Amino acid sequence: MKKITSEDIIYAALSLFSEKGYDATSVDEIARESGMVKASFYKYFQSKEALLLGTIVLIEKLLDADIKELYLKHQLPSREKLRQLYLIALGRIYKNKVHLLVYSVPLIGSKEEKIAQAIDRVEHYLSDVMIDFLIDAYGEFIKDYAYDINFVVKSMIVNSLRMSDSELSWTEQQTLAEFILSITDMLAQGMLNPNHQHQIMWSPDTSLYEGSNQFWTKGKQISYALQHMDTVLKQTELNEATRNEYVQILSRLQGELSEQNVEIAHVKALLLFLGQLPELLEDCTKLKAILEA
Structure with a gap:
């Protein structure tokens, strides 16, 4: 019999969280889905909150590996890299609706703060990479508007999955990535149009983008x-x-x-x-x- 690992439990929990929601999923159900009894669960994680933190850390690790691999694909056109980045975001972060779980956690205790910090790291890392790819695809002049485009793209992804009754298939993820890329094209072209002035909502100095080399509150x-x-x-x-x-x-x-x-x-x-x-x-x-x- 294959030995159960902490990652097995995380993947079982993700399946249940996506289907039922974080609050409605019990440790008993996670243990059963993992093929173990409840008492065994606590050998791997002290609590459901600790499991959620472990889940986000694993997603961060997988996301980092995917993005590093994408950066190494030098032969890919810059616009195609952006499309593949959208697919990575859909597959690694938003598919599991982890962002929705975490934003509903009250930020009062140390465990909750660690969870919030973990998801912040993932979100900021993804934002930094997306802005880098936007500049690569549309030129240096898009830099002033890249944060607004990033905000719109993430909003579209979140709302698309929030409105979906079930997990998106790979084909549906491909279609959604293409759609978001076409919207990105329109946003970039409109914002770069010299005949129109656009209000900039988000920029590097806003607290929404507290990346590694940017301002942190x-x-x-x-x-x-x-x-x-x-x-x-x-x-x-x-x-x-x-x-x-x-x-x-x-x-x-x-x-x-x-x-x-x-x-x-x-x-x-x-x-x-x-x-x-x-x-x-x-x-x-x-x-x-x-x-x-």
């Missing part, structure tokens, strides 16, 4: 840095007493930063202590700069 920068510090502490070799001390100080820092009126002096003192650990110094420096900006 303070809240998300802080949240990302704290999450990274927590991960670093878990991975750094420290004796138990020292680790516990740093974990407690990081917990106090998280508490201070979650207060409505942040005591900057307290926060700086905590950062000064945490910064003594070389592995945390970079994040501490970033946090200090964010708070002083």
Whole structure:
């Protein structure tokens, strides 16, 4: 008998999430679909939220592999690369309606924040690549409008799948990708028309596009840095007493930063202590700069 893996559980869960929705799917159902009992599920994932996070991380990994492969297809015309990017987005992200699951999760607890951050990474990565391909297909002059086109394209994909009663077949995905590409052509041609002036809605400095080399809102920068510090502490070799001390100080820092009126002096003192650990110094420096900006 084939040993069940965490990916087997993720694919089983995706099937159920797409069919029934995240909230309506129970751990019992996911376990049965995976071919195991409920107790065995918890050997792989601590909760349904942890499974959702694992799902998004897997999608991010598969998306990255697909896009890297697409970048290597130098012989493809730029417009065809854009069409294939739309197919990748349809197949890897939107087909599973994971974006709809995540946007319905309340951003209050640390688990939910990690889920939101994971989907943000996927969405921003896809946006960066799409804008890169738009410029390649329509020229450098489209750059000012590329963010608006990206917004329209994603909206079309989301609404097309939201209106669909069942999962799109491969043929239907091909048809939808062609349709979106034709709309992209019309948008690009219209926006590049020198006889018309167009209002730019989205641009690199809006919070919608908080990519790796673009502006991040303070809240998300802080949240990302704290999450990274927590991960670093878990991975750094420290004796138990020292680790516990740093974990407690990081917990106090998280508490201070979650207060409505942040005591900057307290926060700086905590950062000064945490910064003594070389592995945390970079994040501490970033946090200090964010708070002083």
